[in-house]
Every structure is written in structure tokens, then in C-alpha cells.
Amino acid sequence: MKLNEIISIVEGTLITANADLDMDVSSAFGADLMSDVLTHARSGALLLTGLTNPQVVRTAEMAEIAAIVFVRGKHPPPETVALAEEKGIPLISARYTMFEMCGRLFAAGMESCDVSP
């Protein structure tokens, strides 16, 4: 799924500059626990989270997360945006809850990151 399709499905707004809207995102992972993201998210996945601190971007960098969606209309602080722009990770903010956001993307055919023990 292209990043611009994702943005329209979640009715989100792009926060970072110079994002590649044609970028293909294969799967998604929703979590507020960064260790879970590091353990289970796939390379190239979309991350949905309610946290906005810079470590979310660091986690995304290490785990090779393609883009981050902040749920419930949360807007990240400037240091988070600056780090994301430096690392080339697009940030999106959208007003829906985590549950509804996941539901919208899943219904649109977004794949889940399979979590094997």
C-alpha cells in the first residue's frame, strides 16, 4: 500500500517534510511498547503508536520502520519531528483511536506483522 493511500485511509496529515508519498508499505504494527516493536515488527512496516517521544523514531530507525502514524490526533514535539526528518522517516498524525486506525487499515487490506513466539 502506498503511503499516500495510507494517509487518505486514516484521514491523516503528513507532519514531516520531503516524504516519499509513493513509498510502498507492506505491513503494519500497532504498539505503545517500543520493545515489542523492536522484537516483532517487520522491516518496512508501518508503526501505529500513541507515543510521540523521540525514542519512537529511534526505535523505528533500528527496526527499519517505514513510517509512523500517531493516533488520536497526537502531535509529536519538535525534537521528534527533527529526528524523523534527519532519518527520513515520514510522520503522520490522524484523529482516530488506535483501534479504529488499525481497523481501517486492516479492512483496506494492510497486512499484519506475524508475531511468532
Next chain:
Amino acid sequence: MKRTEITRVQELIYELKIGEVMTKRVITVTPDTSMAEFREVLRINRISGTPVVENGRMVGIISLEDLIKALSEGDIESPVSDRMTRDVCTVSTHESAIEVVKILSQRGVGRLPVVNEHDNLVGIITQGDITHGLLKAIEVDYHAEEISRYRASHIFEDIVSDRTSLLLRYEVCPGDFNRGGEASSKIKRALTRLGADPQITRRVAIATYEAEMNIIIHTDSGGEIVAEIQPDQVSVRAVDHGPGIADVEQAMQPGFSLAPEWIREMGFGAGVGLNNVQKCADEMNLESTLGAGTRLQFTIYLQPGGEGRKGGQNETS
């Protein structure tokens, strides 16, 4: 080499969006500007044409050619609106460079106004802008990626010893949550430059990041992260000077955590970090003395399958 560069240029003319290369500072004139005034605008700005804008809307385009015609007809005092082209072809900011090159040559024009999704004039594009943008993109690509990767990946072949290794040392400050991950980020980049397998690099980055966050969260005097990169493996040591772990076995239990509440609110400290390191690493060793400090060491083989240069596909955790 030559062949790959040509391919990159071909890719770029499709990838490069007009919004990235257009001139954003657009000089415009109004319909009632006289041709004489228009001539001054061209001369001062060293340009060969401008869009004609009335009340924020573009109503035409006027060029040097129109000016020459006006001069030859001795009609230099007439307004721009008498001589401009009204049927203006515009392009959108999302258009690729290749499309715009085609439109420019098909229409035989030198410039095209660029509009956004609301049809507002946001820039102007010429062949020169596209060439300039392409050259810049190639230069950035070439310098940032090719040169550094090429040079770095040959270090182990260029420098010969019985056992060559690259030692990267990073200080980690206690409680510096916002800067956490800088060491891991730099180690990750070093491995990428050295041409390591991306999935193996990802495992090293994740394990190092967990170790780095542990030092930030749990120590009172910080510590050090040392990555020793050898041609066949990376060994990372995360060493701190206290407070140390009372019961190492207990610390390795998934879910056991002594992290304070504020760290948990940040999405960390769930007690799975060390398990995650173990999952990513091929070898791991954790030693700790209460009151003295902790030493976490892990090794990840760079060639899938371990020692040999050949091996099967590596599986990720």
C-alpha cells in the same frame, strides 16, 4: 560502473518531482504592467519570461519573444495583457521531471508555471531547473552513498593484518532519554557503509539499542558502548559502573523490570530488553556485580551461518 550511473539518471528523471526542482520564488507581472516595465523586470532579474497574475490568479504568461515583437512593432507602451499568451499550460508539483521535459519540447516553450492541488501558482520550471535538479540529485547520491560505501567496504581488504578489527567507542550518559540511541544509530550506519547484510545490521542495531537504553535507564553514572567490527563478526560490549544487577537470572526473566514509571510511560522498561538482545545475538554474556557494575557482551556473525563466507539466508527474529 558507467552502466549503473546511466540507470540511476534514468531512474531519477522519473523519481524527481517538479516540486523539488522548480524555482519557488516566482517573479510575476500584472496585466496592466506595460511592455516597457516588463522589459525592466526581465533585465533586473535576468530572466526570459514571467507568469501574469491578477488578484492571485494566473491569467497568462509573457516572454522575451513577446517583448521583441512589441519592440519591432513599436508598441512598447501597450499593457502586457494585449500581448501575453492566455491559454497557459501548467504542470502540477507532483509531475515527474520526464513528463515536464516532454511537455516543454512538445509545446516548444521555455518555461511552465507550476500549480498546487488548489490551482495556485507555486513555482516555475525551466529546462535549466530540471538539469540543475538532476545534477544535484546525482551528486548527492554519488557522494553520500557510493563513495563512502565504496571506501568503507574495502577497509578490510586494504589494511592487512592477522586480525583486523574496527573499534567504535561511544559514551552513554545516564538519564539522557532524548539522546538515547545515538550510539546504536552510528554503529548501524557504520555497518551499512561497510556493506553488511541489511537484516544482520538490523539485528545488531536492535540489540545495541536495547543495551544502550538499559544504560540510560538504569545506571547512575552512565557507561560505554564498544563495538568491535571484524570481517566476519561484530562484538558489542555495553559496560557500566553501577548500580549492578542483584540477580542476573531474575533480570533475564521476560517481564521482570526495575524501570521507573516515567520510563514505562515512554514505551520502555517492560522487562523484555535483555531477551530481545538474546534473540538478536548469536552469542550473549551478561555479568554483573551489585554495587560494581554490569557488563553485557554479545556477538553477531556477519556472514549468515557463522564463520564461513558462504552460508544460507539469515533468519530475522
